Amino acid sequence: xxxxxxxxxxxxxxxxxxxxxxxxxxxxxxxxxxxxxxxxxxxxxxxxxxxxxxxxxxxxxxxxxxxxxxxxxxxxxxxxxxxxxxxxxxxxxxxxxxxxxxxxxxxxxxxxxxxxxxxxxxxxxxxxxxxxxxxxxxxxxxxxxxxxxxxxxxxxxxxxxxxxxxxxxxxxxxxxxxxxxxxxxxxxxxxxxxxxxxxxxxxxxxxxxxxxxxxxxxxxxxxxxxxxxxxxxxxxxxxxxxxxxxxxxxxxxxxxxxxxxxxxxxxxxxx
Numbered sequence: 001x002x003x004x005x006x007x008x009x010x011x012x013x014x015x016x017x018x019x020x021x022x023x024x025x026x027x028x029x030x031x032x033x034x035x036x037x038x039x040x041x042x043x044x045x046x047x048x049x050x051x052x053x054x055x056x057x058x059x060x061x062x063x064x065x066x067x068x069x070x071x072x073x074x075x076x077x078x079x080x081x082x083x084x085x086x087x088x089x090x091x092x093x094x095x096x097x098x099x100x101x102x103x104x105x106x107x108x109x110x111x112x113x114x115x116x117x118x119x120x121x122x123x124x125x126x127x128x129x130x131x132x133x134x135x136x137x138x139x140x141x142x143x144x145x146x147x148x149x150x151x152x153x154x155x156x157x158x159x160x161x162x163x164x165x166x167x168x169x170x171x172x173x174x175x176x177x178x179x180x181x182x183x184x185x186x187x188x189x190x191x192x193x194x195x196x197x198x199x200x201x202x203x204x205x206x207x208x209x210x211x212x213x214x215x216x217x218x219x220x221x222x223x224x225x226x227x228x229x230x231x232x233x234x235x236x237x238x239x240x241x242x243x244x245x246x247x248x249x250x251x252x253x254x255x256x257x258x259x260x261x262x263x264x265x266x267x268x269x270x271x
Contacts, residue, residue, distance in 0.1 A: 012075060019079050019093035026080070026091075036078040036178040043073060044180035047132025048187035051143050053180040055150040062153065062168065062176075069173025077171075078178040083189045088179060092171040094162060100175045103157035106195035111147055119201045126202055130187045149194060 023033050044050045056062050072078065072092065080091040088102040118141045123129050134142070142149045160171045168176075183190055191198035 049184040065168040068170035072174035090175040105155040
């Protein structure tokens with residue numbers, strides 16, 4: 001059984017040194033350590049990151065306890081945060097290194113179906129979706145408190161190895177804010193966490209175009225215009241074959257016509 005007795009207070013600087021040592025041990029075991037780093041005081045800056053934090057703060061039980069975690073996530077106490085389908089796994093530096101496990105239920109099929117129906121034809125591309133460049137109507141739907149993409153408190157299971165018996169201790173709160181910061185970097189993780197495919201929200205025409213190209217080639221490709229737009233270069237689709245020239249070679253009194261490639265394509269030999 002885990003010892004949940006309170007540990008003596010440890011200064012932040014000492015905690016960081018201890019946490020670094022512990023995380024190095026974990027790395028040696030092959031774990032891809034993913035710390036949360038916050039620049040400045042603003043925890044989340046993008047649409048999806050802010051929407052995650054705003055959603056959690058809408059619930060009174062969470063709003064009263066979440067602030068306890070802001071300082072922790074800002075000072076780098078979330079040493080590791082990994083998001084997978086239905087689960088958030090983290091390690092938070094406190095008086096010692098604590099394990100935080102947060103379970104998130106899969107988005108109900110009925111709610112996901114309604115979201116897709118509402119967004120049909122209103123999301124032009126995956127890029128627009130992940131960058132949060134959405135119409136007001138789509139934004140209202142996906143961020144709806146009870147029927148949107150984000151989990152309700154009853155769909156969230158919180159657990160921390162610290163001695164605080166409260167469901168949401170400051171370590172858990174720090175991790176929840178850390179998720180918002182992580183969604184700034186990889187917004188697609190929200191859909192992965194909820195067990196749905198974000199590609200299903202993209203406009204039907206765009207999805208059909210990708211599917212058609214994939215079916216023909218067996219892999220996803222970019223057409224010449226797309227490549228030109230991405231890399232800022234002009235691609236000439238009409239490539240002319242190398243020019244062919246002829247020259248006369250004199251050999252033992254006989255004239256021989258010899259065809260050669262243009263010097264622009266192959267260095268000419270000595271006559």
